[in-house]
Amino acid sequence: MGLRPTRGRLVGMGMRLNAETSAARLVGRLSRAVGRGGGTTLPGKLLWKVDPGALDALAAKLPAGVAIVSATNGKTTTSAMLARVLGSRYRLAWNNSGANLASGVASTLLSANEADLGLLEVDEFALPEVMQRVRPRVVSLGNLFRDQLDRYGELEHIAERWRAAVARLPPTSTLVVNGDDPLVADLADGRAAALRFGVDDPRLARPALQHAADSKYCIRCGEPYDYAAAYVGHLGDYRCPNCGHGRPALDVVARSIDLQALDASVFDLVTPAGTVRVRLPLPGLYNVYNALAATASALALDASLDEIAAGLGAFTAAFGRFERIEAGDRQILMLLIKNPAGANEAIRTLEEGGVPANLVIALNDRIADGRDVSWIWDVDFEPLLEGVERIVASGERAAELALRFTYAGFPPERLEVIPELRAALDRGLELVPAGGELGLLPTYTAMLELRQIAVSRGLVRPYWEGAS
Amino acid sequence: MRITVAHLYPDYLNIYADRGNIAVLARRAALRGHSLEVTGVEPGDALEPWAYDLVYVGGGQDREQALIAPDLAARGYGLRRAVDTGTAVLAVCGGYQLLGRGYRGRDGSWMPGAGVFPHETLAGEKRLIGDVLLEADLGGGVMTMVAGFENHAGRTLLDPGATPLGRVVAGHGNDGDSGFEGCRVAAAIGTYLHGPLLPRNPELADWLLGRALEHGGGSGKLEPLGDELEHLAHAVSTGRARSRGGK
Numbered sequence: 178m179g180l181r182p183t184r185g186r187l188v189g190m191g192m193r194l195n196a197e198t199s200a201a202r203l204v205g206r207l208s209r210a211v212g213r214g215g216g217t218t219l220p221g222k223l224l225w226k227v228d229p230g231a232l233d234a235l236a237a238k239l240p241a242g243v244a245i246v247s248a249t250n251g252k253t254t255t256s257a258m259l260a261r262v263l264g265s266r267y268r269l270a271w272n273n274s275g276a277n278l279a280s281g282v283a284s285t286l287l288s289a290n291e292a293d294l295g296l297l298e299v300d301e302f303a304l305p306e307v308m309q310r311v312r313p314r315v316v317s318l319g320n321l322f323r324d325q326l327d328r329y330g331e332l333e334h335i336a337e338r339w340r341a342a343v344a345r346l347p348p349t350s351t352l353v354v355n356g357d358d359p360l361v362a363d364l365a366d367g368r369a370a371a372l373r374f375g376v377d378d379p380r381l382a383r384p385a386l387q388h389a390a391d392s393k394y395c396i397r398c399g400e401p402y403d404y405a406a407a408y409v410g411h412l413g414d415y416r417c418p419n420c421g422h423g424r425p426a427l428d429v430v431a432r433s434i435d436l437q438a439l440d441a442s443v444f445d446l447v448t449p450a451g452t453v454r455v456r457l458p459l460p461g462l463y464n465v466y467n468a469l470a471a472t473a474s475a476l477a478l479d480a481s482l483d484e485i486a487a488g489l490g491a492f493t494a495a496f497g498r499f500e501r502i503e504a505g506d507r508q509i510l511m512l513l514i515k516n517p518a519g520a521n522e523a524i525r526t527l528e529e530g531g532v533p534a535n536l537v538i539a540l541n542d543r544i545a546d547g548r549d550v551s552w553i554w555d556v557d558f559e560p561l562l563e564g565v566e567r568i569v570a571s572g573e574r575a576a577e578l579a580l581r582f583t584y585a586g587f588p589p590e591r592l593e594v595i596p597e598l599r600a601a602l603d604r605g606l607e608l609v610p611a612g613g614e615l616g617l618l619p620t621y622t623a624m625l626e627l628r629q630i631a632v633s634r635g636l637v638r639p640y641w642e643g644a645s
Numbered sequence: 646m647r648i649t650v651a652h653l654y655p656d657y658l659n660i661y662a663d664r665g666n667i668a669v670l671a672r673r674a675a676l677r678g679h680s681l682e683v684t685g686v687e688p689g690d691a692l693e694p695w696a697y698d699l700v701y702v703g704g705g706q707d708r709e710q711a712l713i714a715p716d717l718a719a720r721g722y723g724l725r726r727a728v729d730t731g732t733a734v735l736a737v738c739g740g741y742q743l744l745g746r747g748y749r750g751r752d753g754s755w756m757p758g759a760g761v762f763p764h765e766t767l768a769g770e771k772r773l774i775g776d777v778l779l780e781a782d783l784g785g786g787v788m789t790m791v792a793g794f795e796n797h798a799g800r801t802l803l804d805p806g807a808t809p810l811g812r813v814v815a816g817h818g819n820d821g822d823s824g825f826e827g828c829r830v831a832a833a834i835g836t837y838l839h840g841p842l843l844p845r846n847p848e849l850a851d852w853l854l855g856r857a858l859e860h861g862g863g864s865g866k867l868e869p870l871g872d873e874l875e876h877l878a879h880a881v882s883t884g885r886a887r888s889r890g891g892k
Contacts, residue, residue: 323660326660326796331660331706331707331708332706333706333707333708393656394708394709394712399708399712401656542885548775548776548794548885548889549774549794549796549839549840550794550840551662551665551794551839551840551841552662553662554662554664554665554668554841554844555659555662555664573881574878574881576874576877576878576881577844577845577878577881577882579874579878580844580845580874580875580878581665581844583874584665584668584669584672584844585668586672589874594874594877
């Protein structure tokens with residue numbers, strides 16, 4: 178190799194990549210064979226350890242390139258929508274298991290031999306490294322909310338890392354940003370290849386910013402923003418009364434939105450390619466934001482407006498995010514909660530569609546949930562507590578959760594504390610009359626475990642085979 | 646009795662669920678037949694801190710803290726006078742730092758504080774994050790175990806002879822080094838512990854309420870409550886601190 182440095186090095190790398198990738202694929206099969214999770218990240222972890230540069234080479238093999246989706250909330254749903262829209266146009270290498278760190282991305286690219294396009298949901302913190310390695314065609318940045326401060330640090334810190342990553346993005350790559358989020362919109366400031374999305378329907382504005390609203394102060398001068406409309410958390414139509422910094426002109430917009438309780442959202446999807454009325458079979462204004470992010474990304478990947486409308490119209494929820502599960506003669510409605518903004522929207526959705534009389538709410542505090550459970554005090558649980566009859570508090574921090582409810586005035590005699598998830602689920606189902614519905618609001622690892630319980634009872638398919 | 650509370654900068658300093666601490670004080674007061682009257686104070690608002698029975702200052706993100714720091718520093722005299730006359734204070738995280746003499750940034754910049762607590766804070770490189778357990782000494786022979794969560798880059802250095810809130814049993818504490826956490830001056834407590842602090846530490850919540858009642862001219866004695874859930878949450882949090890605090 179030393180004699181023919183240039184060619185020899187290339188050949189050497191290729192051979193090394195092949196050897197590494199077959200070993201890593203084998204680990205994936207073994208991992209599934211021994212029933213250890215979905216075997217989704219183990220091979221990637223191995224490859225990532227042996228040679229992080231392999232990610233560059235794997236991404237470069239995809240003829241249609243790579244699209245990346247990141248955000249605090251909605252990245253799984255947004256990438257699932259994109260997959261639905263693009264699935265007939267491209268063969269996808271898509272990390273639909275939620276394995277969204279660099280190792281999960283490596284696993285996905287490893288196991289996708291025939292794919293044209295990489296579709297990658299990427300963790301906020303892992304984004305800069307993954308972006309630099311895979312050189313994406315499209316990057317969608319959906320929102321920044323306070324989330325797992327013990328792991329991610331403060332919002333400004335994440336935004337700074339994103340800013341540096343965006344600065345290194347090739348000028349031909351399209352940057353998709355949420356124009357309604359001041360910190361995120363600013364990342365596309367002055368960039369030519371950018372699409373900005375947002376909501377334009379003041380009838381749906383919240384009367385006031387929520388307690389946990391972030392980015393309330395002008396990113397340029399620190400003055401509180403005036404909101405002509407606040408839609409989800411701090412997302413909305415903002416303008417600084419002092420320096421004039423405000424929401425940019427939008428390229429992809431949702432107008433005349435009709436939120437149809439727990440069934441669907443119908444809205445005018447206004448894009449540079451034209452306008453179409455879309456029926457998204459998912460509740461919640463936050464899912465309209467996810468649909469806008471998916472639309473802008475799909476346009477940048479050459480999808481037609483018809484394909485987009487059809488894909489969104491046929492969408493089903495990503496696992497654990499507003500998932501309905503049949504359990505004998507009862508139904509379970511599962512909504513993931515993982516941070517104040519996401520939990521507030523889940524609660525708002527339940528409020529609009531009718532709060533189930535019986536709820537199991539589960540709080541774990543593992544690394545993927547955030548070890549710091551203080552965020553539950555930033556969630557506006559109060560409207561939920563008004564409509565509910567009984568709550569089973571569960572998970573490793575069940576007592577903490579129960580305190581949150583009792584200090585909000587929920588009667589202790591209607592509250593049960595059952596830390597063990599299986600027992601809590603059984604108790605919840607027991608409380609629900611035949612034909613009724615149990616609301617299930619778990620944090621991330623509790624959601625995975627509850628879903629595993631549902632799988633073991635044959636109620637749903639495992640996540641690595643796709644959402645049921 | 647009516648207990649008056651000044652909540653400083655609730656719109657700016659609210660990152661670690663600070664409203665949970667207020668909710669706990671309000672409910673525990675109500676269960677004893679008292680009422681909590683909370684006044685939010687934003688930058689520029691007139692305030693005579695000594696007229697209040699309790700002053701609460703929470704924590705914020707760096708950016709929000711920098712926005713209110715000059716306003717808070719300008720209230721130093723009033724806040725010191727309040728502490729001298731027995732007003733109870735609870736300052737958490739950023740609020741705890743800003744009630745000291747000041748904060749030295751990594752670039753050498755100096756952000757003056759209100760000078761209530763005898764300490765200075767230096768910006769550190771690695772954040773000190775995790776569950777914490779303290780053996781707190783509230784004076785007059787009152788000892789209690791306090792469980793919480795810390796997440797701070799600042800290293801707070803107490804002056805020689807200053808009284809910490811407690812000894813660190815597990816976790817990092819003020820500076821990751823001294824073995825102490827927080828600071829106490831009379832009925833004023835500063836601490837890095839959020840979680841929030843008071844729901845799972847009912848003895849500390851009642852101690853603050855007691856001092857606030859005394860400031861208002863009443864008896865600081867409070868009937869005990871059952872606190873079964875509180876003690877359960879405290880036990881779980883204690884277990885977390887013992888198994889993974891300071892790591």
